[in-house]
Amino acid sequence: MTGVQIIFYIIAAFILVTALLAVTTRRIFRAAIWLLFSLVGIAGLFFWMDVEFIAAVQIVVYVGGIVVLIIFSIFLTQQSGSEMKQPxxxxxxxxxxxxxxxxxxxxxxxxxxxFQPATGKVFSVDVGEIGTQLLSTTKHGFILPFEVVSILLLAAMIGCIVIAMKSKTATDE
Structure with missing residues (x-):
């Protein structure tokens, strides 16, 4: 076994173990933290494959945005320390x-x-080209999904705030 394979198996094992812990833990805050580690492991896999832009997007969007939003939502519901019920x-x-x-x-x-292992550097797309295509309105542009995801995140935040406000007023009465 080569060193490249050993590194891949270490990163893959880290991702699988943390993902398994994220779905099997009974505490919701710990599940969010294990999800964070799993997503960081995926970013590490992207860095290992020399796809730095995708790795940076993984860290900024998923680790820095989605997981923080999930943790914020957990704290808004005021049940961060409680154990989830047994399924x-x-x-x-x-x-x-x-x-x-x-x-x-x-x-x-x-x-x-x-499937055969790739030889050489497979990804040779310029970061400027990725950005241009991401914000393009042409046939192969991704501006519409980009805006839909931003509206979806806004709706999720508003929904979390509404749920937190309802549970807070119900406990006050």
Whole structure:
């Protein structure tokens, strides 16, 4: 095994362990922190693949934006320290079956194709070109999804504030 493979397996194991901890922990704040570590691991994988721009976007958007928004929402609901209730047995069985089905589907799709390791630097797109295409209104531009995501985040913040205000007034009465 080469050093490149060892580094990949270390990063992949870190991502998988932290993602598993994020979905299995019973405390919601800890789940958000484990999600943060998992997303940082994915950014590390992008840095390892020499895709610095995507890694920086991963850190700024997901780690710096989404996870902070999730943690802010958790604190607004005033239940950051409480334990989540134990899921029903039927929910656990359905979750395990869905995970097994997903792994089976991924294994089937991956085994159908003969993936070969890339040789040399595969990604040679200029950062200026990525920015131009991201904010372009032409056929292959991404300005509309960019604006839709910003409206979605705004709606999520407003929804979190409304939920927090309702629970606060209900406890005051």
């Amino acid at each position: 029903k047995l039927s929910s656990k069985i359905f979750s395990v079956l869905a995970a097994v089905f997903g792994f089976g589907l991924f294994y089937t799709l991956i085994s159908q194709y003969n």
